[in-house]
Amino acid sequence: MVALPSLYIPHGGGPCFFMPDPRGTWSRMEAYLRALPASLPMAPRAILVVSGHWEAPAFTLTGAQAHPGLIYDYYGFPPQTYELAWPAPGAPWLAERAASLLTGAGLPAAIDPTRGFDHGVFIPLKVAFPEADVPVVQMSLHASLDPAIQLAAGAALAPLRDEGVLVIGSGMSFHNLRAMGDPRVTAPSEAFDAWLAEAIGAEPEARSAQLARWAEAPWARLVHPREEHLLPLMVAAGASDARGTRDYGEIVLEGKVSAFRFA
Numbered sequence: 542m543v544a545l546p547s548l549y550i551p552h553g554g555g556p557c558f559f560m561p562d563p564r565g566t567w568s569r570m571e572a573y574l575r576a577l578p579a580s581l582p583m584a585p586r587a588i589l590v591v592s593g594h595w596e597a598p599a600f601t602l603t604g605a606q607a608h609p610g611l612i613y614d615y616y617g618f619p620p621q622t623y624e625l626a627w628p629a630p631g632a633p634w635l636a637e638r639a640a641s642l643l644t645g646a647g648l649p650a651a652i653d654p655t656r657g658f659d660h661g662v663f664i665p666l667k668v669a670f671p672e673a674d675v676p677v678v679q680m681s682l683h684a685s686l687d688p689a690i691q692l693a694a695g696a697a698l699a700p701l702r703d704e705g706v707l708v709i710g711s712g713m714s715f716h717n718l719r720a721m722g723d724p725r726v727t728a729p730s731e732a733f734d735a736w737l738a739e740a741i742g743a744e745p746e747a748r749s750a751q752l753a754r755w756a757e758a759p760w761a762r763l764v765h766p767r768e769e770h771l772l773p774l775m776v777a778a779g780a781s782d783a784r785g786t787r788d789y790g791e792i793v794l795e796g797k798v799s800a801f802r803f804a
Contacts, residue, residue: 695779
């Protein structure tokens with residue numbers, strides 16, 4: 542079985558891919574997500590997704606067998622966006638395997654048998670895997686928001702990639718809602734993105750050291766006033782010993798947004 546990459550992908554703004562978009566704000570991002578399956582060396586047996594929209598005291602995994610249900614955790618959008626469906630099956634075996642790997646590495650882990658998928662999972666994956674036929678488990682961030690522990694979780698989960706599991710961190714590499722649409726943020730966001738791409742491309746030990754100190758990067762706290770949308774990247778990076786590459790990048794609502802791949 543060929544090892545699957547680990548990915549850090551953008552999930553857009555709320556249900557953006559399922560609303561009218563006359564200016565094409567989200568069209569390139571949507572095209573990137575839609576092309577993801579064809580870019581993989583093999584079809585995934587299952588997907589483990591870490592979303593920036595779930596934090597817990599332990600790394601917690603959805604454990605439902607049937608479709609876990611959807612959490613419409615976005616606000617002020619058209620009524621039809623609260624009726625979106627994406628009935629991907631759960632994967633209790635994957636939740637148990639991931640929890641075992643985490644606890645074996647000395648990290649706290651738990652399984653929640655009732656929680657559904659938040660929009661950081663079902664919105665981008667409804668684009669990438671519209672048939673909803675691949676089993677999916679969502680994992681929370683560790684609520685400490687410590688980048689080092691998220692990197693450690695990724696390292697613990699790395700064996701999954703050799704077992705046919707696609708590991709995805711779902712967030713946004715630019716996430717300052719108050720600054721979106723302000724042209725003054727473009728240059729700072731590009732400076733942060735350039736730092737991020739350089740860090741991602743470093744050898745793994747140096748990469749982890751730099752990512753653990755991400756807040757020292759140029760304009761870091763302007764781009765991420767709170768880091769929950771960046772930290773899924775740490776899990777994806779930790780899950781690979783390969784140098785990362787940028788998979789996609791563009792200016793969206795005046796901020797630079799990128800996706801990264803780790804082979």
